[in-house]
Amino acid sequence: MKDILRRITYLREEIGRHNDLYYDKNNPEVSDTEYDLLVKELEHLENENPLFVLKNSPTKKVSGFASSTFSQVKHQVPMLSLDNTYSKEEIVKWYDRVVKKLTHKKIKFVVEPKIDGLSASLTYLNGILAVGSTRGDGQTGEDITENIKTVKGIPSKLKIENFPALFEVRGEVYINKTDFENLNKLILDHGEQKFANPRNAASGSLRQKNPYVTSLRNLRFFAHSFGKVDGKSFNNQFEFLRFCKECGFCLQDGLKEANSLDEIFQYIDAMLNKRDLFNYEIDGLVIKVDSFLDQKELGSTNKSPRWAIAFKFPAKQATTKLNKIRVQVGRTGIITPSAILEPVILAGVTISHATLHNFEEIKRLNVNEGDIVLIERAGDVIPKIVKVVNKNSEGFFESPKKCPSCDSDIVKENEEEVAYRCINPDCPAQFRRHLIHFVSRDAMDIEGFGASLIDQLLKEGKIHAISDIYRLTYEDFINLKLFKEKKANNIIKSIISSKHRRLSNLVFALGIRHVGQKTSEIIAERFNSMDSIFNASLEDFKKVPEIGEVLAVSLNNFFKNPSVYQVISTLKAVGVNMVELDKEKVGSVFNNKIFVLTGELKNYTRENASEIIKSLGGKITSSISKKTDYVLLGEDAGSKLQKAKELNIKVIDEVKFEKLIREQNVNM
Numbered sequence: 001m002k003d004i005l006r007r008i009t010y011l012r013e014e015i016g017r018h019n020d021l022y023y024d025k026n027n028p029e030v031s032d033t034e035y036d037l038l039v040k041e042l043e044h045l046e047n048e049n050p051l052f053v054l055k056n057s058p059t060k061k062v063s064g065f066a067s068s069t070f071s072q073v074k075h076q077v078p079m080l081s082l083d084n085t086y087s088k089e090e091i092v093k094w095y096d097r098v099v100k101k102l103t104h105k106k107i108k109f110v111v112e113p114k115i116d117g118l119s120a121s122l123t124y125l126n127g128i129l130a131v132g133s134t135r136g137d138g139q140t141g142e143d144i145t146e147n148i149k150t151v152k153g154i155p156s157k158l159k160i161e162n163f164p165a166l167f168e169v170r171g172e173v174y175i176n177k178t179d180f181e182n183l184n185k186l187i188l189d190h191g192e193q194k195f196a197n198p199r200n201a202a203s204g205s206l207r208q209k210n211p212y213v214t215s216l217r218n219l220r221f222f223a224h225s226f227g228k229v230d231g232k233s234f235n236n237q238f239e240f241l242r243f244c245k246e247c248g249f250c251l252q253d254g255l256k257e258a259n260s261l262d263e264i265f266q267y268i269d270a271m272l273n274k275r276d277l278f279n280y281e282i283d284g285l286v287i288k289v290d291s292f293l294d295q296k297e298l299g300s301t302n303k304s305p306r307w308a309i310a311f312k313f314p315a316k317q318a319t320t321k322l323n324k325i326r327v328q329v330g331r332t333g334i335i336t337p338s339a340i341l342e343p344v345i346l347a348g349v350t351i352s353h354a355t356l357h358n359f360e361e362i363k364r365l366n367v368n369e370g371d372i373v374l375i376e377r378a379g380d381v382i383p384k385i386v387k388v389v390n391k392n393s394e395g396f397f398e399s400p401k402k403c404p405s406c407d408s409d410i411v412k413e414n415e416e417e418v419a420y421r422c423i424n425p426d427c428p429a430q431f432r433r434h435l436i437h438f439v440s441r442d443a444m445d446i447e448g449f450g451a452s453l454i455d456q457l458l459k460e461g462k463i464h465a466i467s468d469i470y471r472l473t474y475e476d477f478i479n480l481k482l483f484k485e486k487k488a489n490n491i492i493k494s495i496i497s498s499k500h501r502r503l504s505n506l507v508f509a510l511g512i513r514h515v516g517q518k519t520s521e522i523i524a525e526r527f528n529s530m531d532s533i534f535n536a537s538l539e540d541f542k543k544v545p546e547i548g549e550v551l552a553v554s555l556n557n558f559f560k561n562p563s564v565y566q567v568i569s570t571l572k573a574v575g576v577n578m579v580e581l582d583k584e585k586v587g588s589v590f591n592n593k594i595f596v597l598t599g600e601l602k603n604y605t606r607e608n609a610s611e612i613i614k615s616l617g618g619k620i621t622s623s624i625s626k627k628t629d630y631v632l633l634g635e636d637a638g639s640k641l642q643k644a645k646e647l648n649i650k651v652i653d654e655v656k657f658e659k660l661i662r663e664q665n666v667n668m
């Protein structure tokens with residue numbers, strides 16, 4: 001019993017502390033989910049031990065308060081909070097309660113996105129905006145009228161003729177994701193602490209003493225409910241929302257009518273996938289009973305209405321421990337730190353790494369190994385550290401003075417640059433990264449040639465230069481861990497077929513700074529062969545409309561480097577394609593010709609061979625007909641060979657096939 005009381009007291013104090021950080025300081029230490037968990041635990045303990053329930057427990061009242069920075073406004077109708085849940089079972093339970101109470105009729109629901117901002121109440125007297133206030137503790141809010149007047153989507157005068165004598169409209173003040181990013185950049189430039197999320201930014205911006213500052217923050221408003229209204233009545237939420245629109249308020253996107261639990265869930269699932277497409281943060285959906293008569297019948301507790309519930313989406317933020325700061329060397333020598341975290345579940349995914357961008361970022365965050373940090377994952381982006389919430393470590397993280405891989409000097413390219421770079425062209429870490437890039441799908445696409453295979457080959461001393469990839473033999477692979485005959489054969493096939501990749505893929509594979517896939521295609525198309533690329537001058541590069549100064553210089557420096565010439569010559573010597581295989585220009589051998597593959601090929605997988613034929617303008621079909629031009633014959637061919645002979649169709653083997661491909665290159 002004593003332990004339970006101690007835990008209840010702790011939870012009450014802790015929730016109070018987090019409320020203060022969230023509502024007053026706009027600087028929370030924990031994510032919404034972690035906060036909700038504390039409240040849920042307290043609710044559970046209080047339900048089990050009613051004797052320990054205090055009247056002012058955070059579970060029994062609306063969180064937040066009206067600070068003394070502003071004068072206070074008493075709400076004529078209390079501003080309540082919403083019950084919230086992360087579980088669909090709880091939604092079912094809520095629905096059952098609603099249906100049980102309203103036995104008599106078919107119930108209609110409205111589902112609205114729950115915008116992550118802060119609620120505000122706007123009082124219009126005879127159609128003119130008179131008072132704007134925050135929710136505060138639900139009974140009394142802060143008078144922020146002047147600040148409210150600067151928010152987009154709030155008319156100073158209702159845009160209708162017959163306005164109600166009194167109209168108290170409530171809604172959410174929020175900031176767009178893009179405006180939030182821009183605001184944080186500006187704040188950083190001033191050397192101040194960033195806002196952890198858009199909600200804090202909206203709250204911090206709206207509750208400014210100087211309304212001019214608020215006016216610079218691009219705040220916006222959506223109407224979602226109302227307080228006291230005289231001279232107008234509504235039958236249901238949809239009618240109210242339509243009226244708001246007529247008055248000149250903005251309504252949010254994604255409002256939905258639902259007539260059953262199934263429809264509610266269908267919408268929840270659809271919105272879970274769409275949440276990142278909105279330019280404002282949505283932290284869940286609010287499900288409301290549409291009819292105001294029904295709402296009245298269901299009533300409210302002191303804290304929240306029984307006619308609505310919020311389904312919260314999985315959190316994007318969580319707190320965890322930063323176990324280690326790992327320093328890695330990238331393909332172009334850039335040294336980047338990243339964070340290894342104590343694994344934590346975020347939006348349904350276990351997270352154990354976060355990006356740290358660069359060493360300036362570490363300094364700015366004042367983060368070190370051992371600290372407890374708030375992390376965030378937005379969309380599919382790699383999680384990032386928002387801030388330190390508990391400083392366990394002492395001292396600063398020491399940025400490396402030398403390359404962690406080869407111990408060479410590291411430099412900043414210029415003063416504006418934040419990244420350090422290892423200047424050793426033979427740096428093993430860079431070479432490893434380079435190999436990983438070279439074989440990757442959009443580059444030379446050598447299937448099965450992943451990072452762990454590269455590590456094994458490097459360890460065995462089988463690769464010293466990029467071109468060594470093309471000198472690897474079956475024996476080299478069969479002796480490696482986890483390699484059996486089939487796997488070794490397949491990888492050899494992948495290597496061989498990668499020799500026929502397009503010139504643009506090779507250019508991309510070379511890993512030239514600032515040169516991505518699109519630029520590689522432009523270069524290949526413009527210069528047509530590796531020889532012409534090598535012969536191009538800086539001016540030639542600059543003449544290409546899509547290539548700017550920086551890129552032209554980067555290309556020129558790269559191709560004038562003797563060691564690059566060496567790499568390309570050896571790749572050429574081992575048979576890597578060096579010309580652009582332009583479908584339009586390819587001779588008649590492949591163009592629009594229909595191929596059928598049969599039997600097992602020795603040097604190609606079926607996918608490889610098909611890809612090559614297609615890239616040369618040919619087509620693949622699965623069965624032989626009179627229209628077939630070529631049958632590419634592998635071993636153990638079956639009935640197809642017979643049929644090809646009957647129809648007098650040209651049959652070619654792999655040797656002939658390769659010859660045809662080579663001829664294409666020469667013909668260019």
Ligand code: IVH
Nearest residue numbers: 080081082112113114115118119224225286
């Ligand atoms: S209806 C009685 N609708 O969520 C409460 N609230 O956690 C009536 N919120 O204080 C509010 N989007 O500030 C409603 N579509 C929406 C909302 C919404 C965000 C906020 C609101 C409320 C908080 C409760």
